[in-house]
Amino acid sequence: EVQLLESGGGLVQPGGSLRLSCAASGSTYRSSAMSWVRQGPGRGLEWVSTISESGVITNYADLVKGRFTFSRDNSKNTLYLQVNSLRVEDTAVYYCAKGQYYFDLWGRGTLVIVSS
């Protein structure tokens, strides 16, 4: 069974950047599309991005398009979310989740706080 562990969150100023990571374990990881979903105060759950099994295809929510980049390194069983030009409204717990459309396994999340 796949297990997911996020890291890389923290406090960052508006306009700053972070790289979030998600370490995956389990035999089905490499055959699974993966996603990031965030949960911010006052915004509820919000889908951010999805990446295909190979990493060739990515999709982004309009709110993050052009600022966030989702990638994966299947040799390291790790997913990355590069988040640039951060805004206060990007403050949230960022969850790594297994699945392309609905999400059948979630990590524990990493907290990103954007504040001056």
Add this chain to the structure above:
Amino acid sequence: EIVLTQSPGTLSLSPGETATLSCRASQSVTNNYLAWYQQKPGQAPRLLIYGASGRATGIPDRFRGSGSGTDFTLTISRLEPEDFAVYYCQQYDSSRTFGQGTKVEI
């Protein structure tokens, strides 16, 4: 964007009772592409239902999803103490959006 509206906001019930949660979509969700999640404080969401009525692995049959089009329901029979949590619906027909949640409390 498909907006999902969940009701009620909070449901106060006792163990053993039945919870009925509603999720209404702003436009039809084709192919019943709707999921339900449970979230407890400090934890990530857990998938309960996909395809409007399919139970995820390990989910007891006390949880039942139903509905189609714009109106969907999650029914939790014989509430157990561990069922008191926040429940979210999510559509994956057009991009992916979540409802705002229903809290089931004692």
